[in-house]
Amino acid sequence: MKRVFVLHILPLEFYPPVTNFLNILSKEPGVAAKVYSTHNNKDRREYFVPGIKIFRSNYPSYIKRKSEKLWAFLVMVVGPLLQMLLYKPHSVLYYEPHSAFSVYLYKKFFNRKVNVFIHYHEYYSPEEFLGEGMSWVNYFHKKEVAFLYKKAVWISQTNTSRLSYFKKDHPDIEKEKLRTLANYPPKSWSNINFKEENPLSKLRLLYIGALSFENTYIKEILDFVLKHPTKVTLDIYSFNTKKEVSSYIKAMSVENITYYDKGIDYNRIPEMAVNYDVGLVLYKGHNLNYIYNAPNKLFEYLACGLSVWVPKNLLGCAPYLNDSTKPAVIQVDYVGLPQELLLKSKALADLPFYSSPYNDEDELKTIITFLKQVS
Numbered sequence: 001m002k003r004v005f006v007l008h009i010l011p012l013e014f015y016p017p018v019t020n021f022l023n024i025l026s027k028e029p030g031v032a033a034k035v036y037s038t039h040n041n042k043d044r045r046e047y048f049v050p051g052i053k054i055f056r057s058n059y060p061s062y063i064k065r066k067s068e069k070l071w072a073f074l075v076m077v078v079g080p081l082l083q084m085l086l087y088k089p090h091s092v093l094y095y096e097p098h099s100a101f102s103v104y105l106y107k108k109f110f111n112r113k114v115n116v117f118i119h120y121h122e123y124y125s126p127e128e129f130l131g132e133g134m135s136w137v138n139y140f141h142k143k144e145v146a147f148l149y150k151k152a153v154w155i156s157q158t159n160t161s162r163l164s165y166f167k168k169d170h171p172d173i174e175k176e177k178l179r180t181l182a183n184y185p186p187k188s189w190s191n192i193n194f195k196e197e198n199p200l201s202k203l204r205l206l207y208i209g210a211l212s213f214e215n216t217y218i219k220e221i222l223d224f225v226l227k228h229p230t231k232v233t234l235d236i237y238s239f240n241t242k243k244e245v246s247s248y249i250k251a252m253s254v255e256n257i258t259y260y261d262k263g264i265d266y267n268r269i270p271e272m273a274v275n276y277d278v279g280l281v282l283y284k285g286h287n288l289n290y291i292y293n294a295p296n297k298l299f300e301y302l303a304c305g306l307s308v309w310v311p312k313n314l315l316g317c318a319p320y321l322n323d324s325t326k327p328a329v330i331q332v333d334y335v336g337l338p339q340e341l342l343l344k345s346k347a348l349a350d351l352p353f354y355s356s357p358y359n360d361e362d363e364l365k366t367i368i369t370f371l372k373q374v375s
Contacts, residue, residue, distance in 0.1 A: 001030060001031070001032050001092050001283065002030060002031050002032070002091065002246055002371060002374075003032050003033070003034075003087060003088065003090050003091075004025070004031060004033040004034075004089055004090070004091050004092075004093060004104050004371055005030070005033070005035075005036070005080075005083070005084050005087055005089035005091070005093070005200055006018075006022065006025075006033060006034070006036070006039045006093050006094075006095075007035075007037075007080050007092065007093070007094040007095070007099045007102060007103060007234075008035065008036070008094070008095045008096075008099060009036075009037065009038055009040065009059070009080075009095075009098040009099040009124065009375055010037070010038065010046075010096060010099075011037060011041070011075060011095070012037045012040075012041035012046075012047045012054070012061070012094070012142045013040045013042070013044040013046065013047055014040060014042075014044075014295065015093060015095075015121060015290055016183075016266045016303040017121070017183035017184075017227060017296065017360070018046050018095060018186075019036050019049075019188055019266075019301040020185070020364075021186075021359045021360070022049050022052055022369050023049055023114065023186075024049075024360065024361060024364055024368070025052070025368065026049045026050065026051040026251075027051075028053050028075070028368055030044045030372055031050050031371065031372060032057070032199065032367070034051055034053045034054075034083060034089075035053070035054045035055065035102075036054075036055045036056070036079060036080040036083055036102075037055075037056050037076065038056055038057055038058060038059035038076065039056050039057070039058055039059065039062075039113060040198070040238065041059070041062040041112065042239050044239070045265070047371070055079065057075045057076055057079050058072040058076075058186040059072065059076070060072040060073040060076060061133070062316075065118075066320070068090060070168055070253055073136070073256060073258075077101055077102050077105075078219075079102075080099075080102035080103075080104075080270060081102045081105050081110075081320075081345070082236075084102070084103075084106045084110075084111075084114075085106070085110060087228060088111070089113065089114060090115060090374065090375065091105075091114065091115040091116075091117060091243065091371050091374060092106070092114055092116055092117065092159040093117040093119065093371070094117070094118060094119075094369075095118075095119050095120070095121065096117075096120060096121060096122070096173045097124065097137050097140050097141040097144055098326070099140075100118075100140040100141065100143055100144045100148060101139075101140045101143060103116060103148065104140075104143040104144070104147055105146055105313075107147070107148065107151060108147060112217065113241045115153050115374045116148055116151055116152040116154075116238040117152065117154040117155075117367070117370075117371070118148065118149075118155045118156070119154075119155075119156045119181055120152065120156070120157050120162075121158065121183070122159070122288045122289050123157060123162035123166060124141075124289070125164055125165070125169070125206030125287070125288055125289070126169055128289075129141050130286070136346055140141035140207065143169065143202070147282075148168075148345065149170060149172075149173050152177060152371075153175060153177065154179060154180040154350075154367065154370060155173065155177050155178055155179070156178070156367075157179075157354055158180065158181065158182055158183055158293075158294070159180055159182060159223065159292065159293075159294055160180055161259055161292035161315070161316055162289070162292050162293075162316075162328065163178060163179075163180055165288060165292070168283070172218075174192070176194045176238050176269040177197075178366075179366070179368075180226055180366065181363065181367060182294070182363050183296045183299070183360075184298075184299050184358045184359050184360045184362075185300045185358075185359065185360060186301045186303075186361070187300055187304035187359035187360070187361045187362070188270075188286060188361060189269075189270045189304060189344075189359075190303050190355040190356050190359065191243050191290065191358075197367075200225050202230070202232055202233050202256070203231060203232045203233070203277050203342050203345055203346055204224065204232075204233050204235075204275065204276040204278070205221070205232060205233065205235070205276065205279075205280055206234075206235055206237075206273060206276040206279050206280065206301075206306065207221070207234065207236045207237070207238070207276070207279070207282060207347055208238070208243070208263070208277065208279075208297060208300075209237075209238060209240075209262065209282070209297055210238060210240040210293075211238045211240070211241040211282075212242040212295050213241065213244065213282075214286070215283065215284055215286050215290075216282040216283060217282045217283075217284060217335075218245055218249075218282055219248075219334055220334040220337070221234065221334060222234070222248075222249070222252070222257065222335075223281060224257045224258055224334075224337045225256060226252070226257075227237060228256065228339065228342065229255070229256050230255070231340060231342050232256065232259070232278060233256045233258075234256065234257050234258070235257075235258045235259075235260070235276070236249065236257070236258065236259045237260045237263050237264045238259075238260070238261065238263055239261065239263030241261060242264070246259075259276065260364060269300060269304065270303070270304050273300075273301065273304035273305075273306065274304060275304055276306055277306065277345065277346075277349075278306060278307050278308065278309055278345055279297065279298075279302075279304075279306040279307070279308045279309075280289070280299075280309050280360040281295055281297055281298055281301075281309065281310045281311065281314065282307070282311070282334070283295065283311060284311065284313070285311060285313040285314050286316075290314065291314065291315055291316065292315055292316040293314060293316040293317075294317050294319075294320065295314075295317075297356045298310065298317060298320065299356065300321075302327050302329070302356040303328070303356045303358065303359070305326075305327055305353070305355075306374060307326055307327045307328055307329070307330065307345065307348050308327065308328070308329045308330065309330050309332045309341075309345075310329060310330070310332070310333065311333075311334055312330055312331045312332065312333050317329065317331070318331075323348075323350065325344065325351050325352050325353070325354050326349070326352070326354075327356065328351065328355050330344070330345070330347050347361075
């Protein structure tokens with residue numbers, strides 16, 4: 001039985017690709033796992049999965065009092081280290097530089113034989129580690145670069161573009177360690193009974209995700225929907241919305257825009273999403289990480305049978321553009337959305353339908369096989 005320790009310091013509830021991975025790992029024969037994470041601050045129901053013990057502590061950045069923040073920081077480092085010492089895993093998989101330090105201590109001083117796997121949800125440019133609030137993450141990252149990158153057996157980014165930038169930042173890492181691991185939804189999402197579109201009805205737009213005026217085209221899409229009250233509706237599900245955006249949407253009070261400020265449980269997305277025609281990706285692409293991002297929501301919308309509007313400046317979505325089958329992926333300029341886009345999107349209903357090929361069960365086979373094979 002291979003023992004795997006998964007360290008994801010940021011709250012699990014905000015990262016469905018991790019919980020999807022744990023769901024699959026919990027059913028994998030020949031593997032046992034334990035997990036360490038932190039409590040979320042958005043009143044999201046805490047994730048659990050039968051067969052895997054999940055340890056949690058408080059995330060320091062969510063705490064205001066300095067003494068409590070310092071204690072939470074110490075627990076965040078020492079807690080996972082103690083659990084690894086007790087569990088004696090064959091392999092450790094950690095996510096993001098936020099999780100690196102406990103693994104560094106364990107590998108360097110207690111168990112040099114443990115196999116280290118590293119995965120990044122995001123690409124961090126060297127400049128980002130110097131940003132505000134990143135001092136301790138930067139310190140952890142230095143331990144990655146100096147030690148863990150040399151010892152790891154697996155380091156992955158979500159796509160080839162991000163991996164290419166990562167290679168440029170760290171040219172000394174052996175190529176055979178570097179992988180891609182995309183964030184796809186469960187295969188079961190593509191087994192939904194999709195509803196037939198009504199060509200006479202309004203075009204039904206759906207947005208799920210975080211919102212800010214700085215980093216998303218929320219104002220632009222709202223303006224577009226307001227201009228076409230008889231032709232389009234927009235439903236927004238977001239539990240992570242900047243206050244000014246939330247106030248702006250609530251002040252509109254129009255029939256064709258509905259805002260659910262509690263968001264939606266991840267597992268309920270498929271049954272809800274079948275009631276829409278188009279899913280929206282609204283990221284502005286304010287840095288390299290987002291420019292070369294193929295967001296989770298792109299694949300989640302596609303799995304639910306929705307065509308998707310993606311911003312033209314998100315180059316990470318370019319490989320998935322498609323207007324010959326549905327669900328389609330259409331590149332748009334949110335700054336100047338033309339009315340013709342409504343007609344084009346309605347016409348997609350006549351295209352042949354093909355279920356999305358992107359699912360986590362197939363994508364995760366390689367890393368799970370590797371976790372089972374290493375000694």
